[in-house]
Amino acid sequence: MLEGDGLTKGLSRISRKDFLKYCSIAAATLGLPPSMAKVLAAEVKKDTRPPVIWLHFQECTGCTESLLRTSHPAIGQLILDLISLDYHETLMAAAGKQAHEVLKGAMSKNKGKYVLIVEGAIPTKENGIYCKIGGETALSMLKEASAGAAAIIAIGSCASFGGVPSAKPNPTGAVGVGDLIKGKALINLPGCPPNPYNLLSAVMYYLTFKRLPKLDKLGRPLFAYGRTLHDHCERKAHFDAGRFVRKYGDEGHRKGYCLYVMGCKGPVTHANCSAIKFNEANVWPVSTGHPCVGCTEKNIAFDVSLYKSPKILAAKAPKCLEKEVIETFEMPGEAKERGSGSMVGVAIAAAAIGAVAGFAGAVAAKLPNKEEE
Numbered sequence: 001m002l003e004g005d006g007l008t009k010g011l012s013r014i015s016r017k018d019f020l021k022y023c024s025i026a027a028a029t030l031g032l033p034p035s036m037a038k039v040l041a042a043e044v045k046k047d048t049r050p051p052v053i054w055l056h057f058q059e060c061t062g063c064t065e066s067l068l069r070t071s072h073p074a075i076g077q078l079i080l081d082l083i084s085l086d087y088h089e090t091l092m093a094a095a096g097k098q099a100h101e102v103l104k105g106a107m108s109k110n111k112g113k114y115v116l117i118v119e120g121a122i123p124t125k126e127n128g129i130y131c132k133i134g135g136e137t138a139l140s141m142l143k144e145a146s147a148g149a150a151a152i153i154a155i156g157s158c159a160s161f162g163g164v165p166s167a168k169p170n171p172t173g174a175v176g177v178g179d180l181i182k183g184k185a186l187i188n189l190p191g192c193p194p195n196p197y198n199l200l201s202a203v204m205y206y207l208t209f210k211r212l213p214k215l216d217k218l219g220r221p222l223f224a225y226g227r228t229l230h231d232h233c234e235r236k237a238h239f240d241a242g243r244f245v246r247k248y249g250d251e252g253h254r255k256g257y258c259l260y261v262m263g264c265k266g267p268v269t270h271a272n273c274s275a276i277k278f279n280e281a282n283v284w285p286v287s288t289g290h291p292c293v294g295c296t297e298k299n300i301a302f303d304v305s306l307y308k309s310p311k312i313l314a315a316k317a318p319k320c321l322e323k324e325v326i327e328t329f330e331m332p333g334e335a336k337e338r339g340s341g342s343m344v345g346v347a348i349a350a351a352a353i354g355a356v357a358g359f360a361g362a363v364a365a366k367l368p369n370k371e372e373e
Contacts, residue, residue: 049081050207051114053106054088055145057131057138058165058174059120063156064090066193070200071280083203086110089133100134107148115203116149118142118177121158121165125173142180151185151206152177155199157295157302160188160219167302178219185212188219192295195276198224218298220270229266229292232274235259242318253289260318264291271296 056064068075079085086106087099094102106114120138123130128139146152154177157163165174178186189198202221205213213221230236238244239258246252246261260267266274269292273284286292294300 049084050203051084051086051106051110052079052117052203053086053103053110053114053145053149054117054119055138055141056089056133057118057120057122057142057159058172059156059158059163061090061119062193063119063159063191064088066278067196067199069279070196078200082200083115086114096134103145107145111148113150114148115206116145116152117199118152118154118159119156121162121174121176122180123165123172123174124180125171130172139180142177146177146181146184149184151187151212152181153187153189153199153202154178154219155189156194157190157192160190161298163190163192164302186219187212187215187221189224190218190220190296190298191271191273192293192301194296195224195271195273195278197276198272216270220296224272225270225296227270227272229269229271229274229286232272233266233286234274235286239318248289256289259286259289259291262291265294265297265300266292268300269294269297 054064067078070078079088079091085091087103089099092099092102120131122128122138122142124139128137131138133141154160158165158174159177161176162170162174162179163176165172166176176188178188187202189202191198198221201223202213205221205223213223216222216225218225230239233239235256235258238256239260243255243257244252244261245257245259248262258264264286266286273292273296274286277284277287295302
């Protein structure tokens with residue numbers, strides 16, 4: 001897709017119909033009315049394709065893999081017609097010294113104009129020696145590339161907040177982009193991986209309005225992270241009615257009941273996964289029967305056991321859940337040893353107590369609207 005000196009010549013153009021379709025998807029993701037699709041299209045067509053430099057650090061390439069699976073637009077149309085992807089280690093043909101020269105050239109030629117996308121956490125211990133590319137540390141590459149960027153997008157939980165690499169004991173001192181770069185326009189798009197349409201929409205918003213979208217206190221765009229997954233979850237009716245999965249494979253699991261008791265963090269996780277879904281297949285983790293792990297939140301997903309959640313989640317528990325169930329929602333180190341120590345066993349035992357109490361008086365806890373919660 002990419003040659004040593006940048007994009008190939010003679011790019012195939014997308015049809016007007018497809019282009020308007022992409023703009024309609026972006027408008028819907030941004031929460032704009034359908035009429036704004038034409039406005040987005042007009043603004044995007046005014047400018048030359050925005051130059052984009054994409055850096056990889058401590059990560060699994062999952063964010064890129066998710067992007068590769070988009071079809072509206074397809075990856076080829078995205079990087080060849082809507083943006084100018086000048087550097088991306090995974091997608092470019094160049095390697096070694098040639099690739100390094102492409103990066104330096106792209107930064108120099110487009111100084112102050114390019115959008116920098118960072119995928120992966122940045123190790124800081126021992127001067128960043130735990131991640132090097134072409135002899136340069138991720139730490140030094142980030143500082144150099146961000147200096148000339150018009151805006152920075154941290155894609156994925158690793159780049160946004162440190163993600164998996166920063167989980168305790170964090171031997172490499174991994175951190176997110178925002179911990180190192182200050183005074184720059186920065187958008188965090190956390191997720192493991194994030195939905196690629198959030199990236200496309202953020203870029204189109206920036207091109208159209210020449211400013212960043214409204215962000216929350218964690219730097220996440222409100223159009224994608226302004227509400228909890230729980231608000232749009234297809235299992236919410238079961239939550240409200242007090243119908244919960246108590247064990248993987250049980251009758252409730254087969255019937256699609258709420259996964260809250262299994263440790264689902266949807267009520268405290270801000271993202272639009274439940275509304276947009278993934279992989280063009282209209283699915284997301286909860287729809288496949290797996291609880292949300294809270295990967296878009298800072299300090300939740302990767303330092304908390306799958307079957308445990310922060311105490312704030314217990315505060316959102318329906319009244320029908322017994323104390324023994326609520327006590328399973330604790331941070332590591334706060335829970336006392338219980339029996340064999342198996343959290344699955346704890347959940348099953350608690351479920352038995354809850355079954356005795358019954359769900360006749362089930363009342364869902366009202367979700368607080370306070371931003372700090």
